[in-house]
Amino acid sequence: MRLRTYESFWLLKNGLLYSYPSAQQNLTTDTVVLGGGITGALISDALISEGYKVLLLDKNDIASGSTAATTSMLQYEIDVPLYQLSNKIGEEAAATCYQCGIDAILELEALVKQRKIDCGFQKKDSLFFAHTAAASKSLYKEFEARKKHRLGVKWLSAAAIKKLYGIKSHGGILSETAASVDAYKLAHELIRSNTQKGLQVYDQVDIKKIHHNDKGILIELVNGCSIKSKKIIYCTGYETVRMFRKPVADLHSTFACVSEQGILINEKLNRLLVWNTRNPYLYLRTTDDGRLLVGGADSKYTSATYLQKNKEQKSKDLMKQLQEAMPGIHFINDINWAGIFGSTKDGLPYIGPHPDFKNSFFVLGFGGNGITFSVQGRKIITDLLQDQPNELASFYRFDR
Ligand SMILES: Cc1cc2nc3c(=O)[nH]c(=O)nc-3n(C[C@H](O)[C@H](O)[C@H](O)COP(=O)(O)OP(=O)(O)OC[C@H]3O[C@@H](n4cnc5c(N)ncnc54)[C@H](O)[C@@H]3O)c2cc1C
Numbered sequence: 001m002r003l004r005t006y007e008s009f010w011l012l013k014n015g016l017l018y019s020y021p022s023a024q025q026n027l028t029t030d031t032v033v034l035g036g037g038i039t040g041a042l043i044s045d046a047l048i049s050e051g052y053k054v055l056l057l058d059k060n061d062i063a064s065g066s067t068a069a070t071t072s073m074l075q076y077e078i079d080v081p082l083y084q085l086s087n088k089i090g091e092e093a094a095a096t097c098y099q100c101g102i103d104a105i106l107e108l109e110a111l112v113k114q115r116k117i118d119c120g121f122q123k124k125d126s127l128f129f130a131h132t133a134a135a136s137k138s139l140y141k142e143f144e145a146r147k148k149h150r151l152g153v154k155w156l157s158a159a160a161i162k163k164l165y166g167i168k169s170h171g172g173i174l175s176e177t178a179a180s181v182d183a184y185k186l187a188h189e190l191i192r193s194n195t196q197k198g199l200q201v202y203d204q205v206d207i208k209k210i211h212h213n214d215k216g217i218l219i220e221l222v223n224g225c226s227i228k229s230k231k232i233i234y235c236t237g238y239e240t241v242r243m244f245r246k247p248v249a250d251l252h253s254t255f256a257c258v259s260e261q262g263i264l265i266n267e268k269l270n271r272l273l274v275w276n277t278r279n280p281y282l283y284l285r286t287t288d289d290g291r292l293l294v295g296g297a298d299s300k301y302t303s304a305t306y307l308q309k310n311k312e313q314k315s316k317d318l319m320k321q322l323q324e325a326m327p328g329i330h331f332i333n334d335i336n337w338a339g340i341f342g343s344t345k346d347g348l349p350y351i352g353p354h355p356d357f358k359n360s361f362f363v364l365g366f367g368g369n370g371i372t373f374s375v376q377g378r379k380i381i382t383d384l385l386q387d388q389p390n391e392l393a394s395f396y397r398f399d400r
Pocket residue numbers: 003034035036037038039040057058059060061062063064065066067068069070071072073074075207235236237238239254255256295338339340341363364365366367368369370371372374
């Protein structure tokens with residue numbers, strides 16, 4: 001499955017940062033982390049920190065899947081509003097999921113600072129604005145639900161949003177915890193730094209079959225070699241949906257573009273993530289190299305040809321929506337790209353064991369805040385490996 005267009009901003013900006021050998025010998029380990037995107041990078045980091053012997057495998061280059069295409073807005077806000085999620089899973093559980101999103105952003109900030117990873121991490125506020133008067137009513141209801149659970153929110157009137165940020169709206173929620181990052185660089189640098197702590201990494205690995213046995217995992221490679229492990233953690237992104245008999249997520253395509261550097265915008269936008277109530281929603285943020293990044297225009301079509309053929313037109317659609325929100329903005333489109341995107345029935349990820357796969361765990365961060373969910377996967381997986389209870393694991397389980 002092609003997860004994105006050939007071009008993606010982060011790949012063009014950074015190039016292939018590090019590459020690794022393909023596995024050409026028999027190997028044995030405690031834990032295989034399958035997939036070297038941002039999820040595999042975060043999970044292998046957590047396991048190495050806990051003292052596990054870890055082997056990271058990817059069938060492609062490291063971080064070259066969705067992680068190379070992501071727009072990396074780090075938000076605590078789940079695609080399903082808190083008041084609606086409360087109806088689905090109960091108010092306390094929904095509030096816990098939202099609060100854990102805030103904790104995950106702070107955890108990632110601490111990790112990046114502590115390891116001194118140069119990945120453009122910037123702590124920001126987040127503005128969720130209503131694009132019509134009708135949408136404003138339900139957004140205010142959402143504001144009240146979040147305020148009740150002390151999620152660090154303020155309601156801003158349309159006039160205040162216009163004055164502060166120059167955005168035309170019908171009011172919106174300002175949240176105090178959000179961030180943006182270059183997830184491609186973060187994944188690469190995290191993996192690289194862990195190779196110095198014993199993480200073994202193999203990319204371009206051609207896997208023939210994975211056997212999930214009572215005693216452990218056996219991975220047969222096409223070259224005749226094999227890898228034995230006690231456990232496997234699947235961090236294999238959206239492609240993983242094909243492994244399950246019962247569907248867990250719907251796949252869509254989503255589009256993004258960045259302006260040339262030095263775009264003239266309200267300076268306050270450099271410390272803000274923005275998204276709105278349209279369906280599909282428009283979102284924007286600045287990058288650490290002085291561009292404005294705009295995304296959205298999702299479609300139900302996911303073929304590689306569709307993504308490649310439609311990215312120019314979709315950028316034009318995004319520009320039209322941008323002009324509506326910020327009339328007169330002079331956005332010169334520099335690079336556009338598209339990727340596959342997964343969403344679940346309740347906006348929550350699937351993290352934990354699956355009954356059909358022995359000795360295996362999955363970390364599948366679907367939705368608009370997939371990366372925040374992957375951060376949450378760190379504690380969930382280390383708890384589950386040690387047979388410790390974990391509250392989030394019950395909300396994110398497969399049989400929910
Ligand atoms: C345009 C776009 C915008 C987005 N914006 C945001 C955003 O603002 N915020 C946010 O949080 N999320 C966002 N997302 C989602 C985010 O990109 C994903 O949640 C995240 O990249 C998933 O990372 P991952 O490591 O799980 O998957 P991937 O990056 O796809 O990594 C999975 C890896 O597994 C490997 N793999 C797969 N199958 C196998 C196998 N059988 N054997 C070996 N290796 C295998 C692949 O080669 C790949 O390298 C966006 C996505 C797109 C496309």
